[in-house]
Amino acid sequence: MEQNIEKVNSDLIDNGQKVLACLESAYNHPEKYQVLSSSHGLMNRLNNPQYLPQEGCEMGVIIEEAIATIFSGYCNVSHPQYYGYISPKPLPISLIGDLLASGLNQTPGAWRAGPAATVIEAETLQWISQFIGYENSIGKVPNGIFTSGGSMANASALKLARDKILGRDLQDRGLAVSKFQPTVYMSAEGHFSIWKALDFLGLGRNCLRRIAVDENGRINLNALQEQIKQDIQVGAKPICLVGTGGTSATGSVDNLDALGSVARDYDMWFHVDAAAGGVFANLPETREYFQGINLADSVTIDPCKWLFVPFGIGCLLTKDGSELVKSFQASSHYWEELSEPDLFQMGLPGTRQWRSLGLWMAFKHLGSNGYRQLLRNTRGTVFHLAEKVQSCEQLELLQQPTLPVCCFRIGNYPKHLSIDEINRLVQRAITETGKYYITLLDWRGSSYFRVSINNFRTNTQHIDSLIDAILHQIKLLNKK
Ligand SMILES: Cc1ncc(COP(=O)(O)O)c(C=O)c1O
Known part of the structure; x- marks a missing residue:
């Protein structure tokens, strides 16, 4: 019995390190993974019953399986080109707070x-x-x-x-x-x-x-x-x-x-x-x-x-x-x-x-000034995007951003496709590259791109690359 207890404790350290290594990689090298992975295989799994295991298994093996499963259907919110619904790359300090709160089960x-x-x-x-x-x-x-x-x-x-x-x-x-x-x-x-x-x-x-x-x-x-x-x-x-x-x-x-x-x-x-x-x-x-x-x-x-x-x-x-x-x-x-x-x-x-410990630690770590700086980064980036859109004759801005959200669309397109169709096609094509994720907005019956700056690391170069990718897709469609 005593031996088993010791094993559980040492498992926590060894296996915890595997999990931390996975998080470190996801946070610091997000470009290693697609922004949104295709999840076709997972859909099949959803529709087929999975049976509850009767026998137990080593913790390390389970962790490997869990990590592999997660990355087979992963929404890479840590990626600077993730512009989807407002889901942030979490601050490491807040994650550590969550772990502490859950681990001690208060x-x-x-x-x-x-x-x-x-x-x-x-x-x-x-x-x-x-x-x-x-x-x-x-x-x-x-x-x-x-x-x-x-x-x-x-x-x-x-x-x-x-x-x-x-x-x-x-x-x-x-x-x-x-x-x-x-x-x-x-x-x-x-x-x-x-x-x-x-x-x-x-x-x-x-x-x-x-x-x-x-x-x-x-x-x-x-x-x-x-x-x-x-x-x-x-x-x-x-x-x-x-x-x-x-x-x-x-x-x-x-x-x-x-x-x-x-x-x-x-x-x-x-x-x-x-x-x-x-x-x-x-x-x-x-x-x-x-x-x-x-x-x-x-x-x-x-x-x-x-x-x-x-x-x-x-x-x-x-x-x-x-x-x-x-x-x-x-x-x-x-x-x-x-x-x-x-x-x-x-x-x-x-x-x-206990949800607040991670946030309490983040407030202490950054201070209100640090947090303000992160918010300013996201706004600075969104204004750069709005300016880029306005300087591009093919693009049309819906409205000046207030918060770090910017909506715009391809406003003119010479070929037979409707403006809405071309916007939808480009959004899909961009997302399928696995390098960017933007969503579509239906505004008063017209389709717009919706780009939310969720990541305080997203900078003006990322925005330039996104705009280039959009213009490139328009060119490709023009050639068809
Ligand atoms: C304005 C607004 N209210 C409420 C919600 C719902 O919050 P939650 O998804 O955390 O339940 C959202 C979520 O995006 C929101 O943007």
């Missing part, structure tokens, strides 16, 4: 299960608020909660809105007792997690009013006011206004200042979904776009986007953390109530993964 769900984890969780929430310049009240509980991602943070915000505005009686007796027909407002470019959450909360998707946007992807304020008035006239009860602080498609930021006053005029909860863009709210260069974020009752931030930490961490910041307690408090006869802060009383999950 949970910030309850004080008794992780006092240190609870404290670090609360500190990290404060640091995010400070980083984005969101002021909240000083109380006994943290002003926010970590979640598995932006969708869960948005869903939690909508629950706060529902409970506060429709009345807490509803928490016990359910929606059937409510005499109100609730309505929620968001721009047509807002994230789909909002209507998923409305369904989940029993409010129904139809209560969402998706308001038209202007040519820059920002909510149209007149249309919003019109819709609210119409709804009130027919007896509806507006409960929540969602402003978007960086749309997924174009990175557009709503006029939060104006939305804050609309929400106040109609006694609505004001939530800002700044999952992607919120980290730019306090950067001197971008602060003006986010003016009014401080009027929000709650804000969603996804650190696993432009704070460069691994997936699985979102957060909901609140002006007043006691709203979370009022909406999520629960107890049981087996739970001895002491005066300790138990974070399971502030969100849906009970036991949960």
